[in-house]
Amino acid sequence: MKAESAAPGAGTHISEDARGEARADMQLMRSLLIGIFIFMAIYALDFAKAFFMPVILAFLLALTLTPIVRFLRKRGIPEALSATLLVVLSLFIVVSAGYLLSGPVIDLINNTSTIGQQLTERLAQLRRPFEKIMEISHQLEGLTETTQEPGIQRVAMAQSGILSSAASNVLSAGTSFTIIFVLSLFLLASGTMFYEKIIQSFTSLSEKKRALRVVFDVEREISHYLLTVTIINAGLGTVIGLGLWALGMPNPLVWGAAAALLNFLPYVGALMTLVLVAVIALISFDTISYALLAPAFVLLCDIIEGQFVTPMVVGRRLEINAVAIFIAIAFWSWLWGFVGALMAVPLLVVIKVFCDHFDGLTHVGNFLAAQQTAVVEDEPVEEAHKAG
Known part of the structure; x- marks a missing residue:
């Protein structure tokens, strides 16, 4: 009788253990499925980047311009008209900037070897510890050239391959730009269509209100952030470009545009701009003390923007x-x-x-x-x- 009375408690204990093991197995299976999904998503983003990249850029551009479209809509201007004007203006700015910057940027790329040689000569006093390493490198290069067999010729890349690759890159870039601006135009001109679709997806009135509030708050905060940061970066690039122009820095428009673009990369972008400006300033000015004014000015602008302007305008949240x-x-x-x-x-x-x-x-x-x-x-x- 005692054994029979103990049986129900033992069965309950076993069932609880079985439930715990089942929950642990389910948790492990869920973690494995999440991990597999993450790896598959990364692979999909890499494999189909020609599709995902312009689509995501179009959504970011649409979110950036949404506050302006909303402001103009309150003033009686339809979304389709304001969206068309803003997208055309954005395209004009991008094309104009690319045209104005293409010449100086190509010259800088073509003169990289000359810039490196001038920088090395300017910093000759810092080169002495590395002279032995450089001599060994030159000796190895000379040994490679002298041991080359007479019958072997160096292979030169065919120009047709370079031209076809360049044409393919230009065509791909043109397709991506078309997707970005056309899709952003449709997103901006759609108005409240997405909000209506969200409302139609729920049945109860409370769920509709909550979903609409969440989506609207998210869209408003992201749009405000992207537009504000874009304006701040454009202002930073303008100030840096004008300051470097006043200091006599060559190609100040290039460095202003680079500062505005690279400032979308916190910490890293400011450091890259500072290093590039310092290198060009060292080979452009006669004295090192005057050459250091340009990177010092860039550093001052970055500190003011990062520590005062952006936190005050965007907020800490x-x-x-x-x-x-x-x-x-x-x-x-x-x-x-x-x-x-x-x-x-x-x-x-x-x-x-x-x-x-x-x-x-x-x-x-x-x-x-x-x-x-x-x-x-x-x-x-x-x-x-x-x-x-």
Whole structure:
């Protein structure tokens, strides 16, 4: 009888253990499926980057121009008209900038060897520890040239291959630009169509209101951020270009445009601009002391923009921690090159805003944020002071 009475408890214990093992197996299976999905998504982004890259750029451009379209709509201008004017204006700015910058940029690329030689001569006092290494390198090059057999000829790349590759790149770039501007035009001109589709996807009125509020808040915050940062970067590039022009720096328009474009890469872009300006200034001016004025001016502008202007205009809530920024820039530059690196931080802000508006993803938004971590760490300290 005792054995029979103990049987139900043992069965309950076994069933609880079985449920726990089943939950653990389900959790493991879910983690494996998530990992497989992530790897497949990365492979898809790499394999179909010719499609995804212009589409994502079109969405970012549309989000950047959405506040202007909304402002003009309140003034009685239809979305189709304002969207067409803004997209045409954006295309005109991009084409004009490309045309004006193409000549100086091509000259800089063609003169890279000369620039390197001039920089080496200018910094000759720093070259002495490396002279032995350079001598060994030159001796190895001479040995390679002398040991080459007389019957062997060096192979030169056919010009037709270079021309066909260049034509293919130009055609691909033209197709991408067409997709970007045409798709952004349709997105901007669609007006409230997406909001209506979202409302139609839910049945109850409370769910419709909540979904509409979340989507509208996300779209408004991202649009405001992208437009504000674009205006700040354009202003930074203008100030740097004018300042370098006043200092007598060659091609100030190129360095102003580079500063505006590279500033979409926090930390990394400012450092790249500073190094490029310093190199050109050292080979362009007679004295090193005067040459250092140009990078010092760029550094001053970057400090003012990064520490005062952007936090004051954009606000602290959308700041991303430095670790997440560097990881995102490294990942997207590995995946899509320089264009991917420029898109890394805007995409990171989009992800953070989405995560902040959904309860199940708040921990991801908290990880990406730069401010909330410090607040969380200070709470125990404040509680300890109150208890004391």
